[in-house]
Every structure is written in structure tokens, then in C-alpha cells.
Amino acid sequence: MERERPFKLGIIDAGSNSIKLQIVEAKGGSYAVIDEYKVAARIGGDCFRTGYITGESKKNLFKALKHIKKIIELNETDAIRAVGTAVFRYAKNKEETVSEIKKTCGIDLDIISGEEEAKLSYLAVLGSFNLGKFNSVIVDIGGGSGEITVVERGKILKSASTALGCLRLKNDFSGNCPPYNLEISAMKAFIKESLGGFGDIGLDEAICTGGTVNNLAAVYCVINNKKPDSRINYVSKLFLEDFIDVNKNSSAADIKKIKAVDAWRADIIVPAAIILYEIITRFRLKGFYSFRGGLMTGLLLDELNKRGVVMAVKKTYEKNYEETFPISMFSEIGNKFKFDEKHAKQVAFLSERLFNALEESYGIAKEYLKYLIAAAMLHDIGNFVSLSKHHKHSLYLIKNIDLAGFSDYEKAIIANIARYHRKSLPKKTHDIYGDIREGDMDAVIKLASILRVADALDREHNGNVTDIKPSVTDKIIAVNPVYEEDIPLETEALETKKDLMEKITGKRVYLKTA
Numbered sequence: 001m002e003r004e005r006p007f008k009l010g011i012i013d014a015g016s017n018s019i020k021l022q023i024v025e026a027k028g029g030s031y032a033v034i035d036e037y038k039v040a041a042r043i044g045g046d047c048f049r050t051g052y053i054t055g056e057s058k059k060n061l062f063k064a065l066k067h068i069k070k071i072i073e074l075n076e077t078d079a080i081r082a083v084g085t086a087v088f089r090y091a092k093n094k095e096e097t098v099s100e101i102k103k104t105c106g107i108d109l110d111i112i113s114g115e116e117e118a119k120l121s122y123l124a125v126l127g128s129f130n131l132g133k134f135n136s137v138i139v140d141i142g143g144g145s146g147e148i149t150v151v152e153r154g155k156i157l158k159s160a161s162t163a164l165g166c167l168r169l170k171n172d173f174s175g176n177c178p179p180y181n182l183e184i185s186a187m188k189a190f191i192k193e194s195l196g197g198f199g200d201i202g203l204d205e206a207i208c209t210g211g212t213v214n215n216l217a218a219v220y221c222v223i224n225n226k227k228p229d230s231r232i233n234y235v236s237k238l239f240l241e242d243f244i245d246v247n248k249n250s251s252a253a254d255i256k257k258i259k260a261v262d263a264w265r266a267d268i269i270v271p272a273a274i275i276l277y278e279i280i281t282r283f284r285l286k287g288f289y290s291f292r293g294g295l296m297t298g299l300l301l302d303e304l305n306k307r308g309v310v311m312a313v314k315k316t317y318e319k320n321y322e323e324t325f326p327i328s329m330f331s332e333i334g335n336k337f338k339f340d341e342k343h344a345k346q347v348a349f350l351s352e353r354l355f356n357a358l359e360e361s362y363g364i365a366k367e368y369l370k371y372l373i374a375a376a377m378l379h380d381i382g383n384f385v386s387l388s389k390h391h392k393h394s395l396y397l398i399k400n401i402d403l404a405g406f407s408d409y410e411k412a413i414i415a416n417i418a419r420y421h422r423k424s425l426p427k428k429t430h431d432i433y434g435d436i437r438e439g440d441m442d443a444v445i446k447l448a449s450i451l452r453v454a455d456a457l458d459r460e461h462n463g464n465v466t467d468i469k470p471s472v473t474d475k476i477i478a479v480n481p482v483y484e485e486d487i488p489l490e491t492e493a494l495e496t497k498k499d500l501m502e503k504i505t506g507k508r509v510y511l512k513t514a
Helices: 044-050 055-074 086-090 094-105 114-126 166-173 181-194 211-223 237-247 269-282 294-306 312-318 327-336 341-362 366-378 390-400 408-419 438-456 488-497 499-505
Strands: 007-014 019-027 030-039 079-084 109-111 135-141 146-152 155-162 205-209 232-236 287-291 465-468 476-478 481-483 508-510
Touching: 007 055, 007 294, 019 055, 019 294, 030 055, 030 327, 044 055, 044 086, 044 166, 055 094, 079 086, 079 294, 086 094, 086 109, 094 109, 114 135, 114 146, 114 155, 114 205, 114 294, 135 211, 135 269, 166 181, 166 269, 181 269, 205 211, 205 269, 211 232, 211 237, 211 269, 211 287, 232 237, 237 269, 237 287, 269 287, 327 341, 327 366, 341 366, 341 438, 341 465, 341 499, 366 390, 366 408, 366 438, 390 408, 408 438, 438 488, 438 499, 488 499, 499 508
Parallel strands: 007 079, 079 109, 135 205, 205 287, 476 508
Antiparallel strands: 007 019, 019 030, 135 146, 146 155, 232 287, 465 481
């Protein structure tokens, strides 16, 4: 059962390399991030050498957690979920440290197993990738461990926690920085041995998470003159090979000079690249997708689900969409612009119904459905700027926001579909003819016609039309709505907004009511 009252949840991830906080406000089937904090505490630095969290590392840990506690209190956070990962699992004084954290900082820290960490990363990835369509390996590279999960068409085949943490390998195989050739050879041999327990299943893709993984992706984008996406980027195996070869004898000071390298990751970015290269090689892949989220997002989704907030990604499956769309991402973005989430989801649902009914007669490839769903979810965000001409404001906002997994050109497609959900039809003088390539123009206009009709069918924003069962003949597109109460406003709205669909098809769009 979903909670109606918004509440604030704080997630703390105390890792070997960094300590992170994220505070979200959850409502309905989504959430909005309202505060974040991260510090490079490096508590694994001493621990992986001595076996204890002590000295400067311990000071950094408690300083960070005390600051986090203040942020939590300032935000009047309702609940906290705090976890410790590999460094706490490894530390001989973990019980003492956890007890002291509770006493000194007022935070209950839960040390999670490597297996649980892997499953939480899987949960995070599930919200943004269509795992049901591919065989995948999900890799979470932290400072102290590497969690690896092999997924066959959406189902976990094997999951394991390994010692493949970039900080740990840096300490174990490069007493001096940089890791010289002989130590790299030993490091590679250790990585290969750690991966020996995985079977020979053919994989289609690798999805990798972790702060240093994402830093490598940022470097890759800069070197290749690409604008990095805020959440998902593709990185080639060839880049990893070249990066390792060029920087294997470089000092941390030299690596810091590389554009986009985080200074505090300079001594561990090469070990991270080596881990990723060996994993990609082991599974015979040409590259990997970096994903910004990982454990933190998995913890968030898991905790929200436990507290009765059913996330939108689950509803996607319940509504039987033929593709898995990152609905939760669209909801998160929409909530930043104070949109009507219930209306957006209903319009997305009705749009998908219409798309399937018109797919053959429209001649639109199935791959375009994802653009229609995105436009349906975000078509009203322009209301945040002004109710007047909000369709034009939506166009601008969608073009300029971060949409994980979508290129700038794909955002232009989505933005123009959303722009035509109301008011005038596309004209030669409009920006659409400069934004969209000729080969995609026909599909975008057709998708806009579907969005216009779907939006009209939820004119009251109350979900009065619970479903539709469209049918198409040579002369008529019958919408056939399913409803319980009269729908006069929806009927009136359809008369206004069916114009583009009738113009495209030459058919009469007909709303059959009792």
C-alpha cells in the first residue's frame, strides 16, 4: 500500500573510499532528492594495511558522520538507513567502531554482506536498464570490494562479492604509486583468479557502478569530445587498454593533470581501469555502461519499498508495458518541476495503448515507443515556468535537462513530441524542422498525435478513463474508453485534440460512450 503523506528518508553509505549521504522526499510512486553530501574519508586506507579502522581514518569517519547527522537534523528527516560495506566487513574492530558511532554520532550503522551489496546494486540497475532483454553482468567497484552479478534475461544467475576493490588492490599490489609493470602483472593474475568462479554464459552487456568507475567514464567522454550524461555513459574496452598503457608509469601527481580526473582518485583510477579491463575481457565484451547510482540507489529503493512506497518501476511491470522504461527516473525529474505525477502516468499508459493499436497503420518502429512514453511523462513540466504556453516551456526544459540513457538528439525528439500535445499543429516555421532529421520527422508528428489524444482522455486529471480498447478500420479509429462515471470533459477535449491524428490518417477519430 502506497503512503499518501510525503516523508523524508536519509541514506548513508559508509564505504572504504568515501562516505555519502542522500536525503529524499518520497511521495506516491516516486521521490525527489532534496540534499546530498559526500566526503573522501578513505577509511579503508589504514584498515586494509593494518586490519583496523584507526588513526586518521577513524578521525575522518567520525568527522564525516557528525556532519552528516547535522544535515539530517536540519532536513528534519523522518528515517535513516545507514550501512557500512567492505571496510567494516574487513575491520577486526568493527563491533567496537559501530558501537562508538552509535554513541558519538547517534547513527545505527548496519554492516551489510557482500552478497546483499550485490543484490542492492542489481535493484538500482533494474530501475534504469531493461535487463529482461539481455544477458548482463552488473559490476559494483568500490574501494574495498567488487560485487559481481551475472543476470540472464532479468534473473540473477550468480552473484558474488570479491576482493576487487580499487583501493584494496592499490594497497596490495602497488606499495608505491604508480603501479609498475611487474605489479600490474600480479594484479591482473589476482583479478583473473577472482573471476574464475563465473561460468561461460554469453553476455550482451556490462553495467558498472562506483565512483571511480564513473570518473573513468567522465575521462573517456572528455577525451572523445563527448558530453557526458549525468547517469549513464558507454566506455569502450579500447579506451581502458590505452588508459592503462599510457598511465601505468605515471605518478598520482601526473594523473591529477588529466582533464576530468578527480584529484582524490588519482592513485586508484588505474587499478580501477585494470579491474574493469579484466572483467570486460573475461566476459568477451567490447565495453561497458557506467551507471551513476549503484548501492546508494539500491538502498533507497529497498528502504522505500520496505516502508510501503511502491516505486514506479514496479508499476511498469504491473501495467505490462512491452518495454521496460525508466519511469521512476521520469517521475523524479517531473517532481523537480512540481508536475501532476498521477496524470503523467495515466497519459503514458493511454499513449502506450494507442501506440500498439496504431503501430501497423502508422508504420512506426517499436523503438520509438520509448520516446512517446518519455514525452507523455514530461509533457506538462513546462507548467513550472508558466501555465500559459507551457507546451513551449516543456520543449525547452526537456531539451536542457539530464535524461539518463538519451542523447541530445533523442531529447530533441522527446521535447518536440511533448511540445505538440496541445495548441497548434507543426508548421514549417517551428523549431521542430531544425531539431529533427527528415527521417524521423514523420514518426515524431505521428507520436505527437497520439499524445494529444491520450492527454485529452485524462482532461480532468482524475483517471476517469481507466483504460481504452482502440480499434482501427479503413475509415474510423474508435477509442472505446473504459470508464465508470460520465466523461463530458474528456469527450469535449478529444474533439479539440484529435485534429492531428485525423489529418495524418484520413480517418475519423471516434469516442464511443454509453
